[in-house]
Amino acid sequence: MKISTKGRYGLTIMMALAKKSGEGPVSLKSIAKEYNLSEHYLEQLISPLRNAMLVKSVRGAYGGYMLSKDAKEITAGDIIRVLEGPISPVEVMDDEEPAKRDLWIKIRDAVKDVLDNTTLDDLANYEGKGKQEYYMFYI
Numbered sequence: 621m622k623i624s625t626k627g628r629y630g631l632t633i634m635m636a637l638a639k640k641s642g643e644g645p646v647s648l649k650s651i652a653k654e655y656n657l658s659e660h661y662l663e664q665l666i667s668p669l670r671n672a673m674l675v676k677s678v679r680g681a682y683g684g685y686m687l688s689k690d691a692k693e694i695t696a697g698d699i700i701r702v703l704e705g706p707i708s709p710v711e712v713m714d715d716e717e718p719a720k721r722d723l724w725i726k727i728r729d730a731v732k733d734v735l736d737n738t739t740l741d742d743l744a745n746y747e748g749k750g751k752q753e754y755y756m757f758y759i
Contacts, residue, residue, distance in 0.1 A: 630669065631743065634740055647683070674688060697738075709727055712728070
C-alpha cells in the first residue's frame with residue numbers, strides 16, 4: 621500500500637488545522653504558503669474532508685477551515701480512508717493458500733491498527749525521539 625499525495629497532503633491540512641485549533645478559521649492559502657504546497661490542490665482535498673464532517677468551513681473575509689471535532693477524536697485512519705479509500709494493502713483471495721491469506725490479513729490488520737490508533741492530536745503534537753532510520757517498504 622502506498623499513500624498518495626492526496627493522503628499525505630490531507631494529513632498536512634488536518635495537522636495544520638489541529639495545531640491552530642482554538643485560534644479561529646485557517647485559510648488554505650496560509651497552509652499552502654507555510655508548507656509550500658499548491659493551494660489549488662489543497663482546495664480539491666478539503667471538499668471530501670468537509671463532506672466527511674472532519675472539517676467545517678467559515679465564510680467571509682476572515683474565514684477558512686476548522687476541525688469539526690477535537691483532534692483527539694480524529695484518527696489518521698479516518699483521514700486516509702476519506703482521501704484514499706479502503707485500507708487494503710493486499711487483496712485477500714478466498715481461493716488462496718490459507719497461510720498466505722492469513723499473512724495478508726495480518727498485514728492489513730496491522731496497518732489498520734496503526735492508522736486507527738494514531739490520533740490527529742498525536743500527529744500534531746509529535747516530538748521526535750532523536751535520529752530515526754527510514755526504510756522504504758513497497759507492499
